[in-house]
Amino acid sequence: MSKIQINKDLSSVKALLGNDAFVIMDNNLKHLCRYFDGCRIIGIETGEQKKCMESVLPIIERLLDEGADRGSFILGVGGGITTDIAGFVASIYKRGVRFAFLPTTLLAQADASIGGKNGVNFEAYKNIIGTITQPEWIYICAEVLRTLPAPQFRAGIAEVLKTFVLFDAAAYGEAVDYFTGLNGFFKERGTLCDGAELYGEERLQLLVSKCAEYKSGVVERDAFERGERRMLNLGHTFAHAIEKVCADDENFAPIMHGEAVAIGMVLAAKVAAKLLGLSNGFAGRLEADLSGVGLPVGLPCNIKSGKAVEMDMLLDALKKDKKVAGNSIHFILPKDLQDVCDMLIPIKELEEICRDLR
Ligand SMILES: NC(=O)c1ccc[n+]([C@@H]2O[C@H](COP(=O)([O-])OP(=O)(O)OC[C@H]3O[C@@H](n4cnc5c(N)ncnc54)[C@H](O)[C@@H]3O)[C@@H](O)[C@H]2O)c1
Numbered sequence: 001m002s003k004i005q006i007n008k009d010l011s012s013v014k015a016l017l018g019n020d021a022f023v024i025m026d027n028n029l030k031h032l033c034r035y036f037d038g039c040r041i042i043g044i045e046t047g048e049q050k051k052c053m054e055s056v057l058p059i060i061e062r063l064l065d066e067g068a069d070r071g072s073f074i075l076g077v078g079g080g081i082t083t084d085i086a087g088f089v090a091s092i093y094k095r096g097v098r099f100a101f102l103p104t105t106l107l108a109q110a111d112a113s114i115g116g117k118n119g120v121n122f123e124a125y126k127n128i129i130g131t132i133t134q135p136e137w138i139y140i141c142a143e144v145l146r147t148l149p150a151p152q153f154r155a156g157i158a159e160v161l162k163t164f165v166l167f168d169a170a171a172y173g174e175a176v177d178y179f180t181g182l183n184g185f186f187k188e189r190g191t192l193c194d195g196a197e198l199y200g201e202e203r204l205q206l207l208v209s210k211c212a213e214y215k216s217g218v219v220e221r222d223a224f225e226r227g228e229r230r231m232l233n234l235g236h237t238f239a240h241a242i243e244k245v246c247a248d249d250e251n252f253a254p255i256m257h258g259e260a261v262a263i264g265m266v267l268a269a270k271v272a273a274k275l276l277g278l279s280n281g282f283a284g285r286l287e288a289d290l291s292g293v294g295l296p297v298g299l300p301c302n303i304k305s306g307k308a309v310e311m312d313m314l315l316d317a318l319k320k321d322k323k324v325a326g327n328s329i330h331f332i333l334p335k336d337l338q339d340v341c342d343m344l345i346p347i348k349e350l351e352e353i354c355r356d357l358r
Pocket residue numbers: 026028029046047048051078079080081082084104105107108111112113114115116117118127144145146147148149152155
């Protein structure tokens with residue numbers, strides 16, 4: 001299982017690599033090269049369209065040219081695109097070499113770098129080619145987030161809050177408090193940094209480390225998503241449908257995954273309340289908290305008409321989700337903090353509930 005290495009700075013990362021290391025690094029992170037003196041660095045371009053086999057093959061060619069063998073070690077340095085690609089390369093090169101990650105986006109630190117899902121897209125299919133192979137370790141360090149643009153940072157917040165909704169009510173409260181403060185700070189100063197450091201960097205480091213530990217624990221118990229790991233899909237069924245609608249229709253602005261997850265979590269809480277006959281209290285709290293940290297909570301609007309995505313469009317996209325089983329769909333329903341269930345809901349029933357959602 002992967003070890004979560006929690007560190008205040010990057011000074012100890014190189015010592016973990018050994019003598020035969022290759023660093024696959026996002027080209028936007030050249031300022032981090034100085035921490036990898038003497039290592040062979042393979043720079044890659046990122047972007048969802050670059051997460052494909054056409055990016056994988058030149059890396060393999062370079063590894064061959066440089067004499068990488070089964071004893072070599074690969075470190076992926078970057079956001080989720082880089083860790084997905086680097087992990088995939090490492091798990092197929094010469095049938096697999098040892099590897100680890102230094103995630104540099106909040107989304108990658110809290111989610112993408114943990115769990116061993118590596119892979120690339122093919123044509124319109126996301127993450128359709130890949131492996132489940134665990135990295136040896138994941139180096140979590142808040143300092144690397146200092147250069148992350150605010151929208152990218154914000155997109156990671158939804159995954160952090162999702163994890164705490166599932167596993168830790170106290171940490172959820174602490175995270176909402178911290179990220180709300182960060183949002184206020186950003187609105188006032190136009191930056192996430194307070195001097196050289198991120199606003200409340202130590203608090204952030206603690207929150208991200210805790211979140212990473214939770215995800216790592218789930219993966220250790222259920223690497224192949226047969227039970228508990230499915231809970232991590234909270235908010236994602238609606239999120240994937242929202243992302244699909246926005247991507248397929250130019251009348252909608254592109255939406256980031258983390259933003260779609262925020263909207264998806266609120267919708268899932270509303271469905272839970274309706275389906276299970278609960279009050280809307282938790283959905284209301286979630287909506288207020290996510291909005292307070294700067295995430296969207298309402299369905300995206302058509303740029304021309306100003307109208308929100310129609311529920312029918314969303315339901316059409318949702319029916320194509322891989323969690324559909326026959327006429328039903330696996331759905332993660334949050335009733336309250338640390339009170340979430342995995343239900344198989346008949347699609348007809350879900351349609352009726354969704355059409356009524358406010
Ligand atoms: N494997 C998994 O379990 C898993 C889980 C969730 C998401 N993902 C994948 O993660 C990808 C998205 O990851 P992401 O949001 O981290 O995107 P990303 O890797 O594209 O990074 C976002 C942007 O930030 C830049 N960047 C990264 N770190 C930076 C830093 N410290 N300073 C300045 N700029 C920096 C990158 O160059 C890029 O432009 C998706 O492809 C998604 O499918 C995988």
